[in-house]
Amino acid sequence: MTATPAHDLIGDFAPKLAALTDDVLFGDVWTRDALSPRDRSLITCAALITNGNVEQLRYHLTLAVTNGVTPAEITEAITHLAFYAGWPRAMSAIAVAREIVSTR
Secondary structure (H helix, E strand, C coil), rough: CCCCCCHHHHCCCCCHHHHHHHHHHHCHHHHCCCCCCHHHHHHHHHHHHCCCHHHHHHHHHHHHHHHHCCCHHHHHHHHHHHHHHHHHHHHHHHHHHHHHCCCC
């Protein structure tokens, strides 16, 4: 089996979840034509921030930058979400974003 981020992360413990992540989520959902990878990244990051899922945010912010989302757009999205998702979630997200953006 080809190593993928999902396989590397959980493949030894949850091979089916890793396969679904690779085949369905990233192999089908992320490759559909109706939204660009950039737009999908913004939506995914917004959903993760809104739900307080900072564990997954690190990976998806890195992917967002790879998909063309600028650091300014990331910080603006997080600032905007502070008023809809809550200040603590925005503050947690901005700490992760700062880490991601400063290493690039």
